[in-house]
Amino acid sequence: MKFHTTDYFKPSRPFNADDVLFTFNRMLDKDQPFRKAYPTEFPYFTDMGMDKNIAKVEKLDEHTVKFTLNDVDAAFIQNLAMSFASIQSAEYADQLLKQGKPADINQKPIGTGPFVFSKYQKDAQIRFKGNKDYWQPDDVKIDNLIFAITTDASVRMQKLKKNECQVTLFPRPADIEPLKADKNLQMPHQAGFNLGYIAYNVMDKVKGSNEPNPLAQLKVRQALDMAVDKQKIIESVYQGAGQLAVNAMPPTQWSYDSTIKDAPFDPEKAKQLLKEAGIKDGTEITLWAMPVQRPYNPNAKLMAEMLQSDWAKIGIKAKIVSYEWGEYIKRSKGGEQGAMLIGWSGDNGDPDNWLGTLYGCDAVDGNNFSKWCYKPYDDLIKQAKATPDQAKRTELYKQAQHILKEQVPITPIAHSTVYQPMSAKVKGFKISPFSLNAFYGVSVDQ
Amino acid sequence: MLSFIARRLGLLIPTFFGITLLTFALIRLIPGDPVEVMMGERRVDPEMHAQAMERLGLNKPLPAQYLDYVGKLAQGDLGESLRTRESVWREFMTLFPATLELAMAALLFAGIVGLLAGVIAALKRGSLFDHGVMGLSLAGYSMPIFWWGLILIMFFSVSLGWTPVSGRIDLLYDIEPKTGFMLIDTLLSDEEGSFKDAVMHLILPAIVLGTIPLAVIARMTRSSMLEVLREDYVRTARAKGLSPARVVFVHGLRNALIPVLTVFGLQVGTLLAGAVLTETIFSWPGIGKWLIEAIGARDYPVVQNGILLIACLVILVNFVVDILYGLANPRIRHQR
Numbered sequence: 001m002k003f004h005t006t007d008y009f010k011p012s013r014p015f016n017a018d019d020v021l022f023t024f025n026r027m028l029d030k031d032q033p034f035r036k037a038y039p040t041e042f043p044y045f046t047d048m049g050m051d052k053n054i055a056k057v058e059k060l061d062e063h064t065v066k067f068t069l070n071d072v073d074a075a076f077i078q079n080l081a082m083s084f085a086s087i088q089s090a091e092y093a094d095q096l097l098k099q100g101k102p103a104d105i106n107q108k109p110i111g112t113g114p115f116v117f118s119k120y121q122k123d124a125q126i127r128f129k130g131n132k133d134y135w136q137p138d139d140v141k142i143d144n145l146i147f148a149i150t151t152d153a154s155v156r157m158q159k160l161k162k163n164e165c166q167v168t169l170f171p172r173p174a175d176i177e178p179l180k181a182d183k184n185l186q187m188p189h190q191a192g193f194n195l196g197y198i199a200y201n202v203m204d205k206v207k208g209s210n211e212p213n214p215l216a217q218l219k220v221r222q223a224l225d226m227a228v229d230k231q232k233i234i235e236s237v238y239q240g241a242g243q244l245a246v247n248a249m250p251p252t253q254w255s256y257d258s259t260i261k262d263a264p265f266d267p268e269k270a271k272q273l274l275k276e277a278g279i280k281d282g283t284e285i286t287l288w289a290m291p292v293q294r295p296y297n298p299n300a301k302l303m304a305e306m307l308q309s310d311w312a313k314i315g316i317k318a319k320i321v322s323y324e325w326g327e328y329i330k331r332s333k334g335g336e337q338g339a340m341l342i343g344w345s346g347d348n349g350d351p352d353n354w355l356g357t358l359y360g361c362d363a364v365d366g367n368n369f370s371k372w373c374y375k376p377y378d379d380l381i382k383q384a385k386a387t388p389d390q391a392k393r394t395e396l397y398k399q400a401q402h403i404l405k406e407q408v409p410i411t412p413i414a415h416s417t418v419y420q421p422m423s424a425k426v427k428g429f430k431i432s433p434f435s436l437n438a439f440y441g442v443s444v445d446q
Numbered sequence: 447m448l449s450f451i452a453r454r455l456g457l458l459i460p461t462f463f464g465i466t467l468l469t470f471a472l473i474r475l476i477p478g479d480p481v482e483v484m485m486g487e488r489r490v491d492p493e494m495h496a497q498a499m500e501r502l503g504l505n506k507p508l509p510a511q512y513l514d515y516v517g518k519l520a521q522g523d524l525g526e527s528l529r530t531r532e533s534v535w536r537e538f539m540t541l542f543p544a545t546l547e548l549a550m551a552a553l554l555f556a557g558i559v560g561l562l563a564g565v566i567a568a569l570k571r572g573s574l575f576d577h578g579v580m581g582l583s584l585a586g587y588s589m590p591i592f593w594w595g596l597i598l599i600m601f602f603s604v605s606l607g608w609t610p611v612s613g614r615i616d617l618l619y620d621i622e623p624k625t626g627f628m629l630i631d632t633l634l635s636d637e638e639g640s641f642k643d644a645v646m647h648l649i650l651p652a653i654v655l656g657t658i659p660l661a662v663i664a665r666m667t668r669s670s671m672l673e674v675l676r677e678d679y680v681r682t683a684r685a686k687g688l689s690p691a692r693v694v695f696v697h698g699l700r701n702a703l704i705p706v707l708t709v710f711g712l713q714v715g716t717l718l719a720g721a722v723l724t725e726t727i728f729s730w731p732g733i734g735k736w737l738i739e740a741i742g743a744r745d746y747p748v749v750q751n752g753i754l755l756i757a758c759l760v761i762l763v764n765f766v767v768d769i770l771y772g773l774a775n776p777r778i779r780h781q782r
Binding site for chain 1: 477478599612726727
């Protein structure tokens with residue numbers, strides 16, 4: 001397999017184990033020469049715990065490397081398929097060090113893929129050319145691949161309609177029907193590998209308040225959960241482009257337990273549960289609504305308003321709170337929220353990327369926005385992560401999903417359907433479950 | 447005249463420091479730091495966070511950070527973007543020609559149409575045309591830019607197919623940015639049809655961005671013209687038997703232009719502010735879009751120095767306008 005030949009780099013050798021060593025040692029070792037010359041952090045690598053878990057990486061021969069881990073990690077191989085672990089050319093890095101231009105590793109990338117970087121114009125476009133030396137030449141059917149940076153969703157759709165571009169992404173829910181009706185376009189779609197949910201802060205006291213937090217009680221969470229009219233939300237917020245979520249991860253994720261059922265929508269029973277929990281009519285909680293649109297939640301404000309009205313019917317007064325996105329995340333990691341809207345798109349297809357990353361005790365200061373640390377659950381997912389056998393892992397994850405459903409740290413709302421509008425002339429495009437846009441094997445009819 | 451210029455220059459120094467302090471403080475008042483914003487929903491490892499903050503120099507106390515910032519400014523160092531690690535100056539100079547080209551086209555459009563409409567409205571005071579121009583300019587002034595841009599795209603680009611939807615040039619052209627001004631670069635390139643394509647791309651954004659200045663200039667020209675046309679010297683010119691065109695354009699408009707000139711200067715600020723929205727709608731790669739994204743990403747050096755550079759530009763333009771105004775109107779020069 002060859003690295004790209006460009007006007008700024010001409011590889012003298014094919015891809016080999018030295019490149020893998022360079023890539024991982026750069027992420028592992030702060031004193032690695034390239035990292036010293038161009039200091040940077042590797043947040044995904046750290047977030048996956050790889051910095052702590054990889055003991056060493058060794059070259060066995062030209063085409064074999066050996067990773068030694070401190071602990072068994074069944075998700076390790078899946079994690080290696082994520083973008084941050086893309087292999088960099090050690091030879092190119094050497095050249096950049098000698099030239100004193102290490103920053104070019106980001107600005108002028110070199111890889112082995114089907115398209116070769118050719119030009120970047122800030123905020124305007126990124127141009128690639130088809131890679132004639134690609135190891136699977138049949139996959140390269142486009143000579144020029146251009147990404148036109150267009151941030152506004154309505155403008156993107158107008159460009160597509162006028163054939164100024166051939167593939168686009170993230171249509172607004174309201175645009176989906178008109179786009180489907182356009183004969184010059186096609187609209188492939190796929191159940192999204194994502195989940196939009198309500199996270200209930202289960203801390204005894206919400207940060208910054210001296211009052212006891214009603215959401216710390218299981219009965220209150222159960223009541224709120226069964227008072228949510230999910231079907232209505234799917235119709236209004238997702239405008240039909242969503243699938244009702246029951247579980248804490250999407251049904252396409254292996255180890256998903258399809259025997260788990262939602263508590264039936266039952267406001268009367270919810271009122272009863274609140275009474276048993278000693279919650280007075282008109283009790284106030286905060287409901288945080290995201291200020292941004294995400295694939296898992298196209299309109300958090302509307303969703304919050306619908307939840308507010310659902311919960312008002314059982315006597316819970318939800319005060320909608322919203323902050324600028326950076327602030328929203330920071331404050332909620334600190335635990336200032338009551339109930340909050342959030343979600344996740346899968347990174348790598350491993351169940352731990354949901355059940356561990358979002359609801360595990362290790363994530364309480366991070367993505368575990370419920371601040372829910374429940375030992376029986378945590379023991380199961382830790383054990384599963386250290387179990388290499390997939391059948392055994394599946395069993396453990398299924399048990400964990402049952403516990404999670406019973407303890408209600410979250411109410412799953414929906415998995416949004418991903419729509420990818422494109423010209424009818426585009427052939428061979430596949431929607432990636434990981435929200436990537438890959439152009440392997442894609443062609444455009446003239 | 448020299449003391450007038452010196453007085454004006456003297457005012458620039460505190461203004462300049464005021465801006466540095468304001469931008470420095472404002473961006474830091476928005477909660478969340480660059481590392482946290484970059485991580486979004488993900489967990490931020492405290493150790494990695496501390497490392498990154500140290501590398502970016504953001505772990506020091508605020509007064510020390512401000513002194514660092516001003517110290518670097520004094521040496522002409524605008525720092526580098528936290529996200530792209532490119533020098534802020536280089537990024538600004540890459541993107542600024544796009545904004546300048548758009549702003550100049552918008553000002554040209556607003557100036558020509560605004561002056562003409564204002565003069566005719568003044569001459570035909572009370573007529574249907576006059577009421578029409580004033581009504582339209584009020585509507586133009588109050589129009590939300592975002593909505594106006596999308597309406598024009600839907601009508602001219604999608605329904606009629608006359609203009610392209612967005613961008614500076616069709617993606618089929620690969621124009622080497624030599625000057626950064628697309629109109630000039632396309633003329634220098636040998637790609638056939640690229641200049642015309644660049645002009646077509648410029649039309650809608652220039653109209654959208656020029657709408658508010660157009661409205662202001664038309665109204666200002668009208669009222670200033672009406673005042674001048676009532677002056678004794680205009681009556682004298684008419685009595686001398688000069689042609690109506692000469693009376694209007696030489697004796698009338700020339701004098702009526704003095705207040706309009708100030709408005710032109712003030713509109714530079716409006717244009718740069720409007721560019722933020724216009725560039726977002728039309729995917730125009732200029733400094734407006736750049737700053738919006740930098741604010742979202744808490745890219746402190748870009749926000750601080752980007753705003754500083756724009757502020758300097760606005761100050762400079764208004765300074766030049768002040769001087770021109772002083773030259774044209776001696777009464778201003780002698781005021782203390």
